[in-house]
Amino acid sequence: MNSLWRIFWLELTSLVRSWTVLMLLAASLAWMFAMPRLVTGDGTAEGFRELFVSYGLGGVFTLLVIAILASATGSIASEREAKRLQLTEVRPVSAFAIAWGRMLALAAVAAFVLAFPCAVLVCSQEYRGIKCSHVFRPQLESPEEEAAKMYDAFMADPDTSPAIKRARKSTILRILAQRAKDHYQTVHTNSVASWNFPGFAEWAKANPSVEPSMRLRFATDFSQHSDVRGSVSASGFLGTVSNVTQTAVVIPMRREALASGGTGAATTNAAADVVSFANTGGNAVMLRPRQDVELLIPADAFAWNVLRSYVVMVAVLMLVAAVGVFLGAGLSRPVALFVAFVLLIVSEMSPSVIDQYPDQLESDTVDRIGLAMTRAVGRMSKPVSELSPISPLADNDCVEARDAAWAFAVDFCALPVAFALLSAFLLRRKQE
């Protein structure tokens, strides 16, 4: 423990005395204070908060990812190249402590620097009394289940081309799953679409003073800016949608609206867990039930949400540090730096590459290899990319406590420990 603390202290001292911490802190605060002057938003407080979180905190987080990755790759590699590492290695200290102590120090720096922008964010927004919301999506079969059904139907259909029938099942299933995810539901004029939210009615009974909202993201037939009218109803609540000219709309639902009989064409679903949208406008509307329909339940204060987001971001930065230290343990500093940034760029790009490049392109061998590699990096970097809290925080969606705990357990503890063990193995091998 003593030696771990000493290595942690050495790395921390190195980062402080090389001005790294001060420069990061100055850059972060400068960005947080300059950003509101550069980007003014859409004129509403809500729009400004969204931009402030996305670009302000998002910018600082990106800066920290790059800085921590660069520092981490050099942490062990430069020590080894300067031959200082051997002086530590001949002491009674484990190679695991050498790697783990450095990762913790880098995470501590990240946590320290990130605390300031988060504090700025809370101080500038909390007085508005904003509350974040728990987000629930309708219960639907998974895209994979839907894809499997579609696949069976395709195969049974005599009109399906022989080429598709001959193709690899996993490839077809992947295309169909993507199609299921993006599947649009059309709600025609004077018709109703319903979705099931299990447990909603029970929740409504247990919380008589809390009123939920619905968030719908519309795409009309020809333009995303067409007027949309209608109503949403759910388990004794009713909300009205009118004159919507935005793609995404949050519709507050009121209990008293039910008592007065409501104004929409939708029937209220007082006992069931069903939420319905009735289209009373002149245009048919389209939305993707898996992505565009969300039930919002008010939760706790903005500051708590920032705190949970902070935990997730620190956990992700710890994982970034762990990857950097691991690469630095096995490679020379410039090579480790290059590999680290290639991995970072590919992991950031992989979701859009996978989404946008259809499998038809896989006819070429090079494309096939490229897509397979991109998919592999995308899959490996999922813990980092999927848990980014910036987007939910900007939308005022709750970063759930269980997600923060999961991020801490996996990204801060389990994966970095695994990387520290691998680094220790590499450190011992590297001596040979």
Next chain:
Amino acid sequence: MDDAVIRLEKASKTFRDFWLRPTVEAVSELDLEVRRGEVFGLLGPNGSGKSTTIKMILGLLSPSAGKVSLFGLPPQAKAARARLGYLPELSYLHPFLTPRETLMYYAGLSNLPRAVARERTAQLLEMVKLDNVATRPVGGFSKGMARRVALASALIGKPELLVLDEPTSGLDPVSTKEVKTLVKALAQKGMTILTTSHLLADSQDICDRVMILNHGKSVAEGKVSELGESLEEFFLAKVGSGDEFALADFLA
């Protein structure tokens, strides 16, 4: 009780390339024993295998064949490393740390309690005459001052065995004499010392026994007093005269 602090039995080290093909046999079937309280000199020309031997003793390299033990334990064992102090050929200090912080850092790695570490740091800084610059970063130190910090770092963990790789390398005559005096004083207190040096006169002054290495093999071993009047003459007789360069032809 086994009196050997360091023991190498038929130890060999072969370096291999990426494809695991042997490239260099740096040390070949070396037998070496350093006994408790002894000052042992490992001598040899450049490329003779001194550094590789020291790295195997320190546990920084594993032998390809044979056995290396330190205090009867594998060199990588924490119990063995806790009893070891090492001064490398160059000082390799953290430039942003002060001498006091450097010593406290290595004391922490050697698991010394904080109070003991503080006391020992003060003693060692006084001993190497750096107590007046104890709070200045070592990055701005001269080579001699940095060497003294490195020597104090090697001694911070109260080692029973001190491994000195070219301890007087780059030092002026006054500092060289100080280091030699210190090594003698430590030896008198019963510390086991293994040293390498190119300066044969230095080895003659401080070593009880020496081993001369050439091409990774021991070519001579014995007490300094038994190797004749001049260690240099004996050394040159064993590893070559040093007249290989045909300088006259080149200049003609």
